[in-house]
Every structure is written in structure tokens, then in C-alpha cells.
Amino acid sequence: MNEQKRDPRRAQKRGIIIAFAVMVSIILIWYVVIPGVGAVIDKINGKNKDDGPKSDYMDHVVSHLFYTADYDENIYEDEEYMKKDRTVAYTNGPDTYYIPLDGGNFKEYGRTLEFFGKYFDTVINGRYEEYDSYFTDYYFEHQSHRERFTPQKIYAVKIALFSRTENEDKSITYNYTVEFKIAKNNGTFRNDIGSDSSRRVFYELIESADGNVLINYIGAGLRAED
Numbered sequence: 001m002n003e004q005k006r007d008p009r010r011a012q013k014r015g016i017i018i019a020f021a022v023m024v025s026i027i028l029i030w031y032v033v034i035p036g037v038g039a040v041i042d043k044i045n046g047k048n049k050d051d052g053p054k055s056d057y058m059d060h061v062v063s064h065l066f067y068t069a070d071y072d073e074n075i076y077e078d079e080e081y082m083k084k085d086r087t088v089a090y091t092n093g094p095d096t097y098y099i100p101l102d103g104g105n106f107k108e109y110g111r112t113l114e115f116f117g118k119y120f121d122t123v124i125n126g127r128y129e130e131y132d133s134y135f136t137d138y139y140f141e142h143q144s145h146r147e148r149f150t151p152q153k154i155y156a157v158k159i160a161l162f163s164r165t166e167n168e169d170k171s172i173t174y175n176y177t178v179e180f181k182i183a184k185n186n187g188t189f190r191n192d193i194g195s196d197s198s199r200r201v202f203y204e205l206i207e208s209a210d211g212n213v214l215i216n217y218i219g220a221g222l223r224a225e226d
Contacts, residue, residue, distance in 0.1 A: 064194040066187035071126070075151045081183045084155035088116070091160040101157065112174050112205050115213040116159060120180075123189060126151035136206060136216045152190075153183035156198065162222075170209040175222060178203050 075081060088099045090109060099106055106117030122130050131146040157180040165173045177200050185195040193199050204217035217223040
């Protein structure tokens with residue numbers, strides 16, 4: 001009689017053990033075997049994510065549908081774009097200031113904001129020949145030089161001061177979070193976002209002892225120390 005009572009318990013325990021083993025097997029297959037097989041296949045085909053196209057924002061590029069690039073377009077004639085929020089919302093601590101992209105007095109808010117004003121004016125007007133002059137040598141040790149891009153319909157710009165550090169050489173390092181949208185994005189300037197979407201990234205700016213400001217890094221997170 002006792003044996004008959006114990007048998008269902010043994011069967012129940014055996015069933016739990018089997019179910020647990022099956023669950024562990026599924027997890028191993030999903031997280032270990034499948035990715036491993038994919039990596040082997042990519043290796044055989046000569047594919048490596050690190051070899052794929054990169055954006056200047058130091059991320060692997062995600063495919064988007066882009067508008068046709070028109071290098072001769074006068075973006076100021078696009079009434080739909082001109083009705084967008086064409087201001088910079090600059091946040092420093094508890095305060096946020098709104099500066100017009102066209103003719104705004106960026107200088108009032110310091111050298112780094114004056115720099116941002118010139119930077120965005122260059123990008124909006126498609127002056128790609130000037131673009132590389134906004135970056136340090138360190139930046140180009142990790143990123144390629146800028147190719148030609150069209151005038152960019154940038155709007156809804158948000159800049160927030162994240163940190164400020166004074167260095168031994170009397171330069172100052174600033175970290176800002178920056179995000180903005182591009183109407184009818186054609187991908188010639190930013191190929192990591194679609195039209196009318198944004199993604200927050202970090203800009204590291206270096207202000208030298210003589211007051212010159214340049215971008216040292218752009219990325220999804222703060223720059224790791226070398």
C-alpha cells in the first residue's frame with residue numbers, strides 16, 4: 001500500500017526534473033547554440049558586424065528609408081520645414097533657454113553654446129567643406145573625415161550640459177547630451193536616424209586655454225578613458 005502511495009510522488013518528481021531539464025536545454029539553445037552558429041556562418045561568409053558601415057555617432061548603422069538627396073535644394077523654401085520648432089532648447093542645471101536657430105544669440109550663453117550655434121548653422125546650410133574644422137585630431141583617430149552632405153532640415157534641437165571638468169593644461173572638458181530631428185532626412189549627414197526622429201547622443205567638447213572650442217567625441221555614451 002505504501003509503495004503505491006510513493007509511486008505517484010516519484011513520478012511527479014521525475015516529471016519536474018524532466019521539465020526543468022527541457023527548459024535549461026531550450027535556454028542553452030536560444031542563447032548559446034543559435035548565436036554561436038550565426039557567428040560561425042558570418043565568419044564563413046566573411047561578415048563581421050564591426051566591418052559594417054558606421055555612422056559618425058559611433059554605432060552600427062540601422063537601415064532606414066531616406067529621402068532622395070538634393071544638393072541644390074533651398075531648404076528655406078520648404079514651408080513645412082519652416083513651420084517646425086526651429087529652436088535650440090539649452091538646459092543648464094534647472095534652467096532651460098530657447099535660442100532661435102536662425103539669428104539666435106548663442107554667444108550670450110558662453111563659448112560652447114556659441115560653438116554649437118556655428119556648428120548647427122554649418123550643418124543646416126550644408127557647408128560640408130567646413131565641417132571637419134569643428135573636430136580635434138583625437139576625433140579623427142577614431143572617425144573618418146566627413147564626406148559631402150546636403151543642407152539639413154534640422155529642428156527641435158535639445159542641448160543639455162552633463163558635466164564640466166577643468167584639466168591640468170587649463171583646458172576645460174564639457175560633456176553635453178544632444179538630440180535633434182531632421183525633416184525629410186536623406187541620410188547624407190545622419191544615417192542612424194529616420195526622418196522626424198531623434199536619438200540622444202553625447203558630445204564631448206574641449207575648450208583650450210586660449211578659448212578655442214572643438215568636438216573631441218560623439219557617441220551613444222560618455223567616452224571611455226584611453
